[in-house]
Amino acid sequence: MKSGVFDKKAFIQSVRDNLKNLYRKTLEEADQQEIFQAVSFAVKDVINDRWLATQQVFDKEDPKIVYYMSMEFLMGRALGNNLINLKEYKEVREALDEIGLNLDVIEDQEPDPALGNGGLGRLAACFMDSLSTLGYAAYGCGIRYRYGMFKQKIQDGFQVEVPDNWLKNGYPFELHRPEYTYEIKFGGHVRTESREDGSLRFVQEDYQSVLAIPYDMPVVGYGNNVVNTLMIWDAAAKDYFELDSFDKGDYQKAVEQQNLARNLVEVLYPNDNHVAGKELRLKQQYFFVSASVQRALARYKKNHDDIRRLPEKVTFQLNDTHPTVTVAELMRILVDEEGLGWDEAWEITTKTCAYTNHTIMAEALEKWPIEIFQRLLPRIYQIVDEINRRFVLQIQERYPGDDGKVARMAILYDGQVKMAHLAIVAGYSVNGVARLHTEILKNEQLHDFYEMFPEKFNNKTNGITQRRFLMHGNPLLADWVTKHIGDGWITELMQLARLVPYASDAKAQKEFMEIKRRNKVRLAEYIKEHNGIEVDPDSIFDVQVKRLHEYKRQFLNILHVMYLYNELKANPQMDFYPRTFIFGAKAAAGYRNAKLTIKLINSVADVINNDADIKGKIKVVFIEDYRVSNAEWIFAAADVSEQISTASKEASGTGNMKFMLNGALTLGTMDGANVEMAEEVGMENIFIFGMSSEEVIAHERNRDYDPMQIYNSDEGIRKVVNQLVDGTFSPNDPGLFRDLYNSLLNTQCTQYADTYFILKDFRSYVDAQKRIVEYYQDKQAWAKSAILNTAHAGKFSSDRTIQEYVDEIWHLDHITVPDALVAKM
Ligand code: F58
Numbered sequence: 001m002k003s004g005v006f007d008k009k010a011f012i013q014s015v016r017d018n019l020k021n022l023y024r025k026t027l028e029e030a031d032q033q034e035i036f037q038a039v040s041f042a043v044k045d046v047i048n049d050r051w052l053a054t055q056q057v058f059d060k061e062d063p064k065i066v067y068y069m070s071m072e073f074l075m076g077r078a079l080g081n082n083l084i085n086l087k088e089y090k091e092v093r094e095a096l097d098e099i100g101l102n103l104d105v106i107e108d109q110e111p112d113p114a115l116g117n118g119g120l121g122r123l124a125a126c127f128m129d130s131l132s133t134l135g136y137a138a139y140g141c142g143i144r145y146r147y148g149m150f151k152q153k154i155q156d157g158f159q160v161e162v163p164d165n166w167l168k169n170g171y172p173f174e175l176h177r178p179e180y181t182y183e184i185k186f187g188g189h190v191r192t193e194s195r196e197d198g199s200l201r202f203v204q205e206d207y208q209s210v211l212a213i214p215y216d217m218p219v220v221g222y223g224n225n226v227v228n229t230l231m232i233w234d235a236a237a238k239d240y241f242e243l244d245s246f247d248k249g250d251y252q253k254a255v256e257q258q259n260l261a262r263n264l265v266e267v268l269y270p271n272d273n274h275v276a277g278k279e280l281r282l283k284q285q286y287f288f289v290s291a292s293v294q295r296a297l298a299r300y301k302k303n304h305d306d307i308r309r310l311p312e313k314v315t316f317q318l319n320d321t322h323p324t325v326t327v328a329e330l331m332r333i334l335v336d337e338e339g340l341g342w343d344e345a346w347e348i349t350t351k352t353c354a355y356t357n358h359t360i361m362a363e364a365l366e367k368w369p370i371e372i373f374q375r376l377l378p379r380i381y382q383i384v385d386e387i388n389r390r391f392v393l394q395i396q397e398r399y400p401g402d403d404g405k406v407a408r409m410a411i412l413y414d415g416q417v418k419m420a421h422l423a424i425v426a427g428y429s430v431n432g433v434a435r436l437h438t439e440i441l442k443n444e445q446l447h448d449f450y451e452m453f454p455e456k457f458n459n460k461t462n463g464i465t466q467r468r469f470l471m472h473g474n475p476l477l478a479d480w481v482t483k484h485i486g487d488g489w490i491t492e493l494m495q496l497a498r499l500v501p502y503a504s505d506a507k508a509q510k511e512f513m514e515i516k517r518r519n520k521v522r523l524a525e526y527i528k529e530h531n532g533i534e535v536d537p538d539s540i541f542d543v544q545v546k547r548l549h550e551y552k553r554q555f556l557n558i559l560h561v562m563y564l565y566n567e568l569k570a571n572p573q574m575d576f577y578p579r580t581f582i583f584g585a586k587a588a589a590g591y592r593n594a595k596l597t598i599k600l601i602n603s604v605a606d607v608i609n610n611d612a613d614i615k616g617k618i619k620v621v622f623i624e625d626y627r628v629s630n631a632e633w634i635f636a637a638a639d640v641s642e643q644i645s646t647a648s649k650e651a652s653g654t655g656n657m658k659f660m661l662n663g664a665l666t667l668g669t670m671d672g673a674n675v676e677m678a679e680e681v682g683m684e685n686i687f688i689f690g691m692s693s694e695e696v697i698a699h700e701r702n703r704d705y706d707p708m709q710i711y712n713s714d715e716g717i718r719k720v721v722n723q724l725v726d727g728t729f730s731p732n733d734p735g736l737f738r739d740l741y742n743s744l745l746n747t748q749c750t751q752y753a754d755t756y757f758i759l760k761d762f763r764s765y766v767d768a769q770k771r772i773v774e775y776y777q778d779k780q781a782w783a784k785s786a787i788l789n790t791a792h793a794g795k796f797s798s799d800r801t802i803q804e805y806v807d808e809i810w811h812l813d814h815i816t817v818p819d820a821l822v823a824k825m
Contacts, residue, residue, distance in 0.1 A: 050220070051218050066317055073116055108629075112148075126464050126468075147268065178213055180213075181236075183238065186377070201336070308348060310348050462654050494800075519633070535580045543584075543664070550743070599737075647691055682788070711745060
């Protein structure tokens with residue numbers, strides 16, 4: 001086991017020992033949760049040897065390290081993934097089988113560590129997997145939220161949020177590291193004193209503080225002994241011990257610190273593409289940033305004595321603007337604690353921090369009221385103020401007399417701290433997450449900055465890990481691929497291109513579609529069990545799973561389902577290929593139209609699924625609690641992948657890539673990474689519709705779009721829109737969907753009607769849907785396109801993305817961890 005050979009007997013013995021030591025139970029007495037824990041600890045033993053060995057290599061070789069700073073890591077379950085990456089998945093399944101245990105059932109006991117919202121958090125998790133697999137030294141730095149993303153229940157068609165207590169049984173893959181505790185200071189004020197050499201020293205006083213205590217989670221590389229660390233921070237009160245003694249310390253202060261510590265890491269803010277400007281969120285940001293930067297610098301100083309050479313060994317990647325205080329915290333430590341001058345400190349900081357932008361949506365741009373920022377982080381604010389002062393001078397020098405530039409570009413303006421501006425000014429790299437997105441950043445959103453710092457801007461098209469989203473999620477297809485081209489694709493996804501010849505091979509087509517069918521049966525059983533709905537595995541599985549947001553246009557999808565239903569009702573004899581429309585989405589708790597869209601989908605499902613007239617030709621399913629674990633099965637079972645955002649709004653998308661890898665055909669707009677997917681797979685194998693991003697941007701600029709004209713002139717559209725308010729889908733409460741109706745037509749309700757151009761793109765979408773059903777009925781053509789989608793998904797591996805970050809931004813050193821070293825642990 002240590003050096004790559006799996007020892008079945010030892011593994012089973014280890015599981016039995018763990019049951020005995022943890023629960024004083026035999027295998028026969030233990031329940032499935034206990035068995036999950038015991039198996040996980042047995043796996044962790046194996047991981048620990050590699051983890052220790054990796055640390056020794058770090059110490060010996062001193063590679064440059066990337067600290068991936070992110071408020072979110074949507075890791076998903078670890079047990080199965082760790083086994084895959086240890087290359088022991090099948091062996092462990094067989095070993096457990098021999099003692100009467102089923103690995104699927106055991107894996108299902110694990111809570112989904114859901115410390116993220118959606119794409120941004122899942123990207124961070126895929127990146128960690130690729131960093132380990134490619135052999136680069138990395139720490140993921142984040143927060144150990146007590147409650148992650150809420151669990152979604154559907155009650156009477158409405159979303160209800162239930163807290164997700166993922167730690168209630170204890171999480172076997174985390175390691176408590178109290179020896180790396182740091183103090184984090186909030187509030188108070190800054191006193192200035194003179195040093196002996198006449199320079200000034202800044203001291204924060206009368207602050208409240210909390211302790212940051214890290215938990216480490218292993219991130220196992222595929223088959224290479226490398227184990228990196230996800231370091232997530234828990235909070236504890238500093239002076240709590242004083243509470244039980246009346247004569248020591250300040251009781252009031254101790255209670256406050258206790259409350260601060262409790263609240264800080266209590267819960268993840270459940271918004272996607274929208275920021276909650278809450279003071280607690282800023283506290284969370286500074287908390288994990290300060291702890292991580294302190295940890296990174298302590299690590300560096302252990303074996304380097306020149307802090308000026310920090311950029312040679314350390315880089316901080318800011319996952320969106322949420323960790324941008326990194327910049328100011330690094331400056332603070334360099335100036336206040338290391339005693340460097342401003343210019344020297346700035347030189348180091350601007351070679352160490354880099355920023356990734358994930359959205360152009362205005363609601364997602366972080367701005368903090370200066371009042372809050374200054375009160376909470378007085379010293380950090382002073383530093384930001386100085387960065388801003390110097391930057392404004394630079395703008396004025398470059399664009400004399402242009403006050404517009406200052407207004408648009410300053411970091412502090414209008415009583416606000418603009419985090420993106422700070423990240424761009426201090427970062428040595430600014431990247432978008434798909435080619436189109438980066439172009440929009442350069443030409444529109446961040447144009448002023450691009451003009452001033454063109455050399456900072458670059459693109460890194462997102463990717464996904466094939467280890468989780470093909471090997472683990474779709475073992476049948478993974479084996480089929482390996483049978484045809486060998487297993488090199490597991491670490492070099494471009495090798496999938498070798499499947500191209502099989503796309504036209506009748507036998508391969510048949511096998512591929514049989515696998516798709518078996519995955520559809522697996523999902524149909526899940527749906528039957530969870531929704532009580534019977535779906536036909538021979539119908540077209542048309543799937544849209546992602547966070548619910550107006551720009552992602554689940555609304556367009558369900559309006560189209562209503563439209564089809566109307567057609568079928570009007571003409572029950574029409575030629576109609578059976579379709580199953582599958583949705584899965586969480587809405588932010590306070591996002592009304594998003595929540596109402598969930599209710600609409602469920603109401604439409606109720607009516608259509610129970611209408612005997614249409615003979616089950618359309619089914620609508622809303623999968624409750626869409627999350628990483630059920631996502632893996634959903635991607636495997638999809639025929640059609642809905643990627644239908646209003647062009648220009650989806651920065652990249654990553655679900656689109658997971659569907660493609662699993663052989664679904666995309667029905668999408670020319671948005672985000674869809675553009676590059678179309679380029680890879682060819683326009684014959686993808687279904688594109690709707691306005692281009694240029695057209696959307698032009699309409700937004702000219703404000704010349706009038707949905708009313710479409711409503712008035714198109715009867716089919718008028719009918720579905722009217723059905724939102726005539727009680728067709730809510731007979732007991734005909735006004736229920738009025739807000740959705742208004743969002744399409746009524747200018748009083750939103751800044752302008754139909755903000756996301758749903759009616760504008762509707763006909764083009766109907767047409768693309770028609771083309772796709774026709775195509776589906778040509779079994780050979782479809783199978784060929786499906787195989788070609790898998791074959792051309794190679795570019796969308798996060799391994800490719802990470803290699804680009806390494807080559808063009810981070811410049812990390814490659815490490816290897818020899819078997820012999822692991823064997824010695
Ligand atoms: C997503 N952003 C983009 N933000 O929407 C998606 O196109 C992209 O593929 C993905 O990032 C990865 O680059 C996203 O998920 C959030 O969830 C933030 C959470 C915190 C508040 C602001 C939005």
